[in-house]
Amino acid sequence: MNEILLSDSEKEILEWMWEKDKEYSYRDIAAQFGADSEKGWKKQTVSTFLTRMEQKGVISVRCEGEERFKKRRYYKAALNRQQYERERARRLLDSYFDGSLNRFMAALNGGGKLSGAEADELRKFLEDM
16 A cells, blocks of 8 residues: 555544445535535535545545446545555654654654653553453
8 A cells, every 4th residue: 555645634534524424425525514514615626635535545436327428436435544554653663764664753752761650551551462
């Protein structure tokens, strides 16, 4: 999978799709984000976001209808929130810390020592994995 870099608007659409695990028609999405919604995005803006999200592999698209007529398109999140977060975390670790969990944890903690309670919490987390 390519690196997933989503704009805030693309992430907002994806988060909305995660609320229910189902397909959404373009009409559903436009009702949520389009000109008559609180967002007020134009049709072209909504279409552009959906196209980019498909290219990035975060949504899948299913088409219905004959080619000579306008196809109806249905959109669905191609990965769940956990998969998205795992991929983003892995990219962060690889990009900024050369894949080193130790370097990441040191940076996260400001280079200082963990308190006893923090060490116990981390130990318990690792044991439960």
